[in-house]
Amino acid sequence: MLTLNINGQDKQFDIDPSTPILWALRDNLHLTGTKFGCGAALCGACTVHINGQAVRSCVTPISAAVGQRITTIEAMDEDRIGKALQSAWVRHDVPQCGYCQSGQIMSAAALLKTNKKPSDADIDSAMSGNICRCGTYQRIREAIKDAAATLA
Amino acid sequence: MYIKQSNHSAPALSRRDFLKTSSAIGGGLVIGFFIPGTTRFANAEQAPVAPSAPNAFLHITPDNKVTVQINRLEFGQGVHTSLTMIIADELDADWSQMNAQLAPAGDAYKDPLFGIQMTGGSGSINHSFTQYREIGARARAMLIAAAADRWNVAPEQCHTAKGMVLGPNGHKATYGELADAAMAQPIPQKIALKNPKDFRIIGKPMPRLDSRDKANGKQQFGMDFALPGMKIAVIAHPPVFGGKVAKYDAAKTLDIKGVAGVFQIPTDRGGSGVAIIADGFWPAKQGRDALVINWDTAGVEKVTSADQLAQYQALARQTGTVARDADISALATAPKKIVAEYSFPYLAHTPMETLNCVIDLQQDHCTLWVGSQFQTFDRAAVAATAGLKPEQVTLNTLMAGGGFGRRAVPTSDYLVEAVHVAKAYRASGKSGAVKVIWSREDDIRGGYYRPSHVHRAEIGLDDKGQILAWNHVIVGQSITQGTPFESVMMKNGVDNTMIEGMGDPYEIPLKLSAHTVKANVPVLWWRSVGSTHTAFVMETLIDEAATLAGVDPVVYRQKLMGPKSQRHQAALKMAVEKSGYGTRKLPKGHAFGVAVHESFKSVVAYVVEASLEKGVPKLHKVTAGVHCNLAVNPLTIEAQVQGAILMGLGTTLPGAAITLKDGVVEQHNFSDYTVARMPDMPRVEVHIIPSSDPPTGMGEPGLPPLAPAFANAIAKLTGKRLRSLPFNLESA
Numbered sequence A: 001m002l003t004l005n006i007n008g009q010d011k012q013f014d015i016d017p018s019t020p021i022l023w024a025l026r027d028n029l030h031l032t033g034t035k036f037g038c039g040a041a042l043c044g045a046c047t048v049h050i051n052g053q054a055v056r057s058c059v060t061p062i063s064a065a066v067g068q069r070i071t072t073i074e075a076m077d078e079d080r081i082g083k084a085l086q087s088a089w090v091r092h093d094v095p096q097c098g099y100c101q102s103g104q105i106m107s108a109a110a111l112l113k114t115n116k117k118p119s120d121a122d123i124d125s126a127m128s129g130n131i132c133r134c135g136t137y138q139r140i141r142e143a144i145k146d147a148a149a150t151l152a
Numbered sequence B: 001m002y003i004k005q006s007n008h009s010a011p012a013l014s015r016r017d018f019l020k021t022s023s024a025i026g027g028g029l030v031i032g033f034f035i036p037g038t039t040r041f042a043n044a045e046q047a048p049v050a051p052s053a054p055n056a057f058l059h060i061t062p063d064n065k066v067t068v069q070i071n072r073l074e075f076g077q078g079v080h081t082s083l084t085m086i087i088a089d090e091l092d093a094d095w096s097q098m099n100a101q102l103a104p105a106g107d108a109y110k111d112p113l114f115g116i117q118m119t120g121g122s123g124s125i126n127h128s129f130t131q132y133r134e135i136g137a138r139a140r141a142m143l144i145a146a147a148a149d150r151w152n153v154a155p156e157q158c159h160t161a162k163g164m165v166l167g168p169n170g171h172k173a174t175y176g177e178l179a180d181a182a183m184a185q186p187i188p189q190k191i192a193l194k195n196p197k198d199f200r201i202i203g204k205p206m207p208r209l210d211s212r213d214k215a216n217g218k219q220q221f222g223m224d225f226a227l228p229g230m231k232i233a234v235i236a237h238p239p240v241f242g243g244k245v246a247k248y249d250a251a252k253t254l255d256i257k258g259v260a261g262v263f264q265i266p267t268d269r270g271g272s273g274v275a276i277i278a279d280g281f282w283p284a285k286q287g288r289d290a291l292v293i294n295w296d297t298a299g300v301e302k303v304t305s306a307d308q309l310a311q312y313q314a315l316a317r318q319t320g321t322v323a324r325d326a327d328i329s330a331l332a333t334a335p336k337k338i339v340a341e342y343s344f345p346y347l348a349h350t351p352m353e354t355l356n357c358v359i360d361l362q363q364d365h366c367t368l369w370v371g372s373q374f375q376t377f378d379r380a381a382v383a384a385t386a387g388l389k390p391e392q393v394t395l396n397t398l399m400a401g402g403g404f405g406r407r408a409v410p411t412s413d414y415l416v417e418a419v420h421v422a423k424a425y426r427a428s429g430k431s432g433a434v435k436v437i438w439s440r441e442d443d444i445r446g447g448y449y450r451p452s453h454v455h456r457a458e459i460g461l462d463d464k465g466q467i468l469a470w471n472h473v474i475v476g477q478s479i480t481q482g483t484p485f486e487s488v489m490m491k492n493g494v495d496n497t498m499i500e501g502m503g504d505p506y507e508i509p510l511k512l513s514a515h516t517v518k519a520n521v522p523v524l525w526w527r528s529v530g531s532t533h534t535a536f537v538m539e540t541l542i543d544e545a546a547t548l549a550g551v552d553p554v555v556y557r558q559k560l561m562g563p564k565s566q567r568h569q570a571a572l573k574m575a576v577e578k579s580g581y582g583t584r585k586l587p588k589g590h591a592f593g594v595a596v597h598e599s600f601k602s603v604v605a606y607v608v609e610a611s612l613e614k615g616v617p618k619l620h621k622v623t624a625g626v627h628c629n630l631a632v633n634p635l636t637i638e639a640q641v642q643g644a645i646l647m648g649l650g651t652t653l654p655g656a657a658i659t660l661k662d663g664v665v666e667q668h669n670f671s672d673y674t675v676a677r678m679p680d681m682p683r684v685e686v687h688i689i690p691s692s693d694p695p696t697g698m699g700e701p702g703l704p705p706l707a708p709a710f711a712n713a714i715a716k717l718t719g720k721r722l723r724s725l726p727f728n729l730e731s732a
């Protein structure tokens, strides 16, 4: 039995400690906002925060997160930056299929936590690990800048 | 939730009759629309003569909500919003009362033109525009009739505004208040549609209905659907298409905590594989990794890409089956010549959500939850595999995280396999639903690729660079041969999906022939299909001819376009003017590139700005001129163009190729199969030509002209023509 703190709540897991956080969230807690895209830290769809830092949950075993604070997209509206990003996402009509967008927002939130006024280059480099096959990148850039402006 | 119908008996129906039924849930007005089977494709499930319970397209409930059933898959292209806009406008509803739901598999939801339920060919808006308008207009007329009855006035004395009926004496009522009474009204057979100039919602940039849920993680995709006690399955597929399990050892797999069963199952193309069923994805995947499988691949062809390329190149030097003839005798004597050979690799679709489906197989019924682009075929294939009738299969359509064609498979490969998994599980004495999940590796290595192609062109030009004769040969696999689409898409032995996009809009003496090759690699439509390669060939060759002629490539194109090309002309002019082509001075080392192409009835022209950064092609800016007739939702169209640009750009990048060695796909994941990322994204400006003609589709047409426009810009900088996708500067 292993205890993880997810979105402020302690949750117990009776599964293999090597299980990636992604699958503990999805299959055990039915928190499905965090997405599976590649399983190999190559696409960013599974991005969550551990202690505020963006982490690819598909390659991070639950055993590595014991005693840490895990935050998922489901709790982003309780986060000042997360909420600002979600509003900007709606204002800019960012999502298309939407499948990558949880991960995009989690990466963007981690960026804005450390960089309050990111340039295009900052955004491109912080977001380059998040694939969007629908091609929403231009609106993501705009929405991040807009969110940054509303937070300033 | 899908709205259940009561057993209201339906009157005898004529084609395109509208029906109303009472709704079991919530009451109110429900309008159904039924098209008896007009299936153009062989093998498609036959529609019954008259429906016993017509499906609702539109449901107005007494709480004043309007819910529209979407007869398509929403997978990013925006039909969830735009089809709802179409009904809302004719209904004269208030936008805030509108909701949308994806319709399950059902005869009512078949494409009015194709006669099967499907999402593809950029046809959702193009084919359902009038259908959805008529539904909205009929419902509005019935609401007015109900109000007129209630107020004892003539219907002509009433009008509607934003979800209200307004009468002559200050009467007013919401649609919700009138919904039940409207049910008692006859459905008008003839109905006047709005004059496009009176549209309030159609043509306006409307934000998507689903953006909030997609920004907060609440949107449910197929991958997210779960039932109590549901198991997760993964499949070990043969390493070569059609290969079989010789023997396997599951001892280690069965030791893994959470693994519930291991079964050998039939897989696509007559092969076999091993399914691992477990409590979650992780034990299932670990179980798959722990399996020891000996494969038998003796009886199947093993393709090697390098050999295939050589074979295609040799074939391209011979005339194939002629699809379009022309007098090309001038080739022999033409003073100038272009001889060009092009190659294109297999491409995987890689939607962000990998293939998956939840299946609940019972004795006499099967229910699926899946993001399908092909409900009619999928339902029939599931029924056949399960030994059931199509009506014993319920297929619920869930939103999908992209598709680009991969969820429109004539063989229903992934669903047929899912049925085999469910059958094996049931046969072992277990019951309950199973979700089959494809890993990214399964997705990239699992076939159904955009076919690889070689093109060879020989063009004779006069001293001024005018085209005298053009001999063109295309080599590749057919997408539709052997599928229900063959009868409509193969003409005289040539698959139209291989040659579409060749020639037009230019008036040129083009002789076009094709070699249809068979290879043990499953192929499929991939966003914009044939135009993924034909547009590249056409638009880079025309550009080259212009250079040879010493004529500006825009002017050269304009002169070569026939009189029926006004939309091409308009799109090109728009892109040229808005981009500053020919007037704006570019930074040193930058160049413009141009291309224009029609696909799926829409025309897109691009003027791009590109450079070489340390020898690597870099796309900076794209200005688009778009002609899609009436732009139903300009916001969606802009997004589709941005997305198509990004995907088209992806095809130019190193590593954007599926290759095979001895039958085995060499790529695995996004590490060795390249897709475009944020730093690749150019600045995009989209300009739509105003029009009130019936809308044409925009899901695909933005893709084809991107790569050639980019290549033309690079050619201007290097003086060398790029002859392949992905770009290969060395061989240029």
Ligand code: FES
Pocket (backbone or CB within 6 Å): A035, A036, A037, A038, A039, A040, A041, A042, A043, A044, A045, A046, A047, A056, A057, A058, A059
């Ligand atoms: S699923 Fe974790 S990075 Fe792709």
Ligand code: FES
Pocket (backbone or CB within 6 Å): A095, A096, A097, A098, A099, A100, A101, A131, A132, A133, A134, A135, A136, B076, B352, B401, B402
């Ligand atoms: S919105 Fe579809 S993958 Fe990003």
